[in-house]
Amino acid sequence: MKSPVYDVRPVPIEKIRANVYNPNAVAPPEMRLLEKSIREDGYTMPIVCYHLPDEDVYEIVDGFHRYTVMLTCADVREREAGMMPVVVIDKDISNRMASTIRHNRARGTHSIDLMVNIVAELVAAGMSDEWIVKNIGMDADELLRLKQISGLAALFKDREFSRAWAANTQDEQFYEAGEQ
Template identity: 75%
Template sequence: MSKVFTSPVYGVQAVPLEKIRANAYNPNSVAPPEMKLLETSIWEDGYTQPVVAYYLTEEDVYEIVDGFHRYTVILTSKRVREREGGMLPIVTIDKPLEGRMASTIRHNRARGTHSIELMSGIVAELVESGMGDAWIMKHIGMDADELLRLKQVTGLAALFRDAEFSAVRASTATGVI
């Protein structure tokens, strides 16, 4: 009779930070603006996804397989660390090193990318519902130029009704510098 598989997410546990460490093989990196957005997301929404780890019995430590940047946030954000009581939600997988490496790559690659058309549609909906540029930039993690570009994709003049253009931006748009 074969063993019944249970997904790791059903076994989330709170683990103290001092019992967690990064792995040495994660090729993924996140740019500073996205790290800031991740910190905002975790602060606003809490940890909605546990970190995936492997438990090293002989060292009594959890080595991260996926979730290094969520782990980094709790290490670098005092407000998040204090709110979470120095604990991080962890699920464990039990695989040899090569299996863990493959899992890390799969997790990284499976996240996908954002469609410009869909993102501009979301921006349009937010603007039309009354959210201002400052709110959108803060809560979606965009800078002013990115927001402007997404508004331009939709081609809706209504999205620009509250836009503030700097002299540089205005002169660049007209071709006069």
């Protein structure tokens, strides 16, 4: 059997619909990152669908969020001329459900160590915190945590710090004398 990816076809967005069984949800920050990715890089992966010939409709097996970007972003839809890159699998409903879950679960997670290394390389390349936050889709707190995990002072070289808290010596003397 030849893999479906060798037969990507452009399908009008109006002929595509979501399935009713996908349990996957994407948090707003990741959805914004997906939207940015599609705007910046275009569609680099087709969505996976099952063709329902009686209705001439393509039901999504994987790629609902990529599909949603086209539905909600007029500029993306216009750039793509309303056509979604689709590959088709021919499976019964039970196997389509299993395929949806496999696709969702196979995406994995990011390794903290590798993310720390990427941040370090971007800082070394002269990228600002603002650039990293904007282009990698993380918030400033996450970037700070990754820098802290690295333990590399060089990652903080251009960062301004506030002064550390210092005890008021008058208060210390007051409490040491046992007065309250």
